[in-house]
Amino acid sequence: MPRLQPVYLLAMPNALLLDIAAPAEALRIANHQQDEIRFALHYVGTQPSVATSIGLCVSPLDVLPDSVPDDAWVVVTGTVEKALPVQTFRDGMPPDIAPAPLPDAEAQAIAWLRRIVRPTHQLICICTGALLAARAGLLDALACTTHHGSCDALRTLAPGARVADNRLYVRDGNVWTSAGVTTGLDLMLTLIADATSPVCAAAVARQMVVYARRAGADPQLSPWLEGRNHLHPALHRVQDAIAAEPAHDWTLAAMADIACTSERHVTRLFREHAGVAPVDYLHRLRIALAREMLGNSQLDLEHIAQRAGFGSSRHLRRVWHKFDTLPPSRARGSAG
Structure with a gap:
């Protein structure tokens, strides 16, 4: 219930x-x-x-x-x-x-x-x-x-x-x-x-055809809401699928299949409407998932990396530093 x-x-x-x-x-x-x-x-x-x-x-x-x-x-x-x-x-x-x-x-x-x-x-x-x-x-x-x-x-x-x-x-x-x-x-x-x-x-x-906005001093948008301020249905389908299973083994071909278009065109859709490359969008959501697990679980970094879709903790750290200057350990217990 x-x-x-x-x-x-x-x-x-x-x-x-x-x-x-x-x-x-x-x-x-x-x-x-x-x-x-x-x-x-x-x-x-x-x-x-x-x-x-x-x-x-x-x-x-x-x-x-x-x-x-x-x-x-x-x-x-x-x-x-x-x-x-x-x-x-x-x-x-x-x-x-x-x-x-x-x-x-x-x-x-x-x-x-x-x-x-x-x-x-x-x-x-x-x-x-x-x-x-x-x-x-x-x-x-x-x-x-x-x-x-x-x-x-x-x-x-x-x-x-x-x-x-x-x-x-x-x-x-x-x-x-x-x-x-x-x-x-x-x-x-x-x-x-x-x-x-x-x-x-x-x-x-x-x-409702409206997306979260920011004023100058507002906190950063949730990674789950970033890149959604557009009206392209094919790209929304891809973003919905990634958001539902960010740890899935996503390839450009799989994204293109969901969008019913070519790999080249789905890359163009991401850049034009979401402002990022497909892999960067995927990494952003995987890092958000890893951050939530760091804040809400006692799993070690290796297990978190695997559950978030990274091959190893080393891979997670490498991608993490593209989005955050502080190490993953600083996010432990700080979700929300």
């Missing part, structure tokens, strides 16, 4: 709809890409229905539950000051009226976050959702970010926080914050990769 991962998504009045829909859609797709974890979404709010940034209403919402499971993800989405005015008429009736936000909705949400969020939870703030978390005192002394237009406001609300500009997202312990709008999807892809596997996250990204 798959393990359930509860996700509580807080939707406030004037919620930015993309902050809700994009991460939720990524989780939906992730549920269909693997069988180990099922993301169970719970939509919560200060009232049963709220109007979003573009006038559409989100309902039904569970009104601020008294408790959430210890392992839950709590997602706080952003809002806009001025929502798109929308009026609809049906059968000559007066226009629909969006549910009016409660006057103390923000205060209720702040009190709820302050009461609910624990170190066992993952607190995920998308866009200006970080401002609500700051008002709840949940970002004190933490590194964080938000929409570039709200960084100064975040500094005012959380003077003890280390607010980073020009970041797609920031993690500090169990607290994640992201910049504006679409970066919530970048953040969710990272969370999906951590919870399931980088291969699953890459499949979700491909399904």
Whole structure:
């Protein structure tokens, strides 16, 4: 049976709809890409229905539950000051009226976050959702970010926080914050990769036709996601196959067979769309696999080399130094 991962998504009045829909859609797709974890979404709010940034209403919402499971993800989405005015008429009736936000909705949400969020939870703030978390005192002394237009406001609300500009997202312990709008999807892809596997996250990204990006100070992308920011289906087939079995005895001919093309052309596809030669792409994933085993197992380097697809520890070391100036021994116990 798959393990359930509860996700509580807080939707406030004037919620930015993309902050809700994009991460939720990524989780939906992730549920269909693997069988180990099922993301169970719970939509919560200060009232049963709220109007979003573009006038559409989100309902039904569970009104601020008294408790959430210890392992839950709590997602706080952003809002806009001025929502798109929308009026609809049906059968000559007066226009629909969006549910009016409660006057103390923000205060209720702040009190709820302050009461609910624990170190066992993952607190995920998308866009200006970080401002609500700051008002709840949940970002004190933490590194964080938000929409570039709200960084100064975040500094005012959380003077003890280390607010980073020009970041797609920031993690500090169990607290994640992201910049504006679409970066919530970048953040969710990272969370999906951590919870399931980088291969699953890459499949979700491909399904949504979006790939993880980096801002100047962001950590390096996972090797499993690098080189996937393209739309060439044949190359994606090859990359999927390599990612599924990086230790397989991959030859250029085998890659060409999967791509249904020639060896020369598959080399051209890798260079043009992934920016690397086929062997370098393969080595990158094998080194990533070796790094994970170094961090999460007690296997000696010789066994790790064999399981990662290298002929020997000597071969592993030689390839390793193309990607890292530090020796493999420094990666022991440091995965994640």
